[in-house]
Amino acid sequence: MNPRLFTFVGGKTGGWSVVSTTAVVGENLHAVDRVEIVNGSVDVLYEGGVWVLRGVTSNARYITRDEKESLVRKQAALGRPSANQSALIPIRKNAAWSDLTQDERRAIFEEQSRHVAVGLKYLPAIARRLHHCRDLGDAKPFDFLTLFDYANSDEPAFDEMLGIMRGSEEWKYVDREVDIRMIRVD
């Protein structure tokens, strides 16, 4: 098993209680009561499981050494006791994005959309882990799954950050996005 693999199971059990499931672009996911997050693979659906999403953490594809050092200096890991809210945001990008080369993606990602620069402003309040789905062996409905967590009081800042991202040049290539908000129950 790839130690960087994470599985998200939506259903009736799990450590996160779902508050809302919103289709931002494209088709929604079936609304569920709970989400369980597992490091590793889950072979069978949890009892009451409705959907399963999988992704692997990997190297950051578009950032420089300087940007990485700025992020590492400021960012927090998921799972702080104060972070009792989370958001799971699965995204798919369109074929036009797939056709772009590395230099073109980088230019859209940072020089035009300021993805890192914007994200940095919300650290360490918002913690984030990105999972890649596109190069898994099974076809997947999304390209990326991003999991965020934060304290109740930081939700307005989180929403502000999402608003800026969703208005960026990079987001013009997003053709499916679901926003699942959750609160911790265990």
Add this chain to the structure above:
Amino acid sequence: MNPRLFTFVGGKTGGWSVVSTTAVVGENLHAVDRVEIVNGSVDVLYEGGVWVLRGVTSNARYITRDEKESLVRKQAALGRPSANQSALIPIRKNAAWSDLTQDERRAIFEEQSRHVAVGLKYLPAIARRLHHCRDLGDAKPFDFLTLFDYANSDEPAFDEMLGIMRGSEEWKYVDREVDIRMIRVD
């Protein structure tokens, strides 16, 4: 199933007859008589199967639009009738490579190692398909599988190209490499 997934089965059956299996760096693979190449997943080992390697084709991680256009203009697809020889070269890169950021990888890949510039000189004689393994859900023994094919008369050019690549700065990060040479039997 991911349509970009390819499976390589080493054993007693398959369309390619193995001429040699050489450990270039690190541990060798078990020598086999034949290799079968399947677009998709193979659930059980072929009769007499000894090893299975899997990888997915994906976007090129380190090339610019100009380089991509030069490659596309010159390159041939695998499977030409004249290409009765092939090489499957599984590679793993070390942790120092994993720790590099995008800009650092690009500088080593092209500005220092001339990976694209060198490869271009051998097109269209040498055809190539790169498969990624690192972000599959199961842990894999290699990070990349590259499959090449070419006519008998182009084998010296292929060996020359490999010699240049293996002497490059990029190859200092390779900690396992196996070179499997094959001829077509069907």
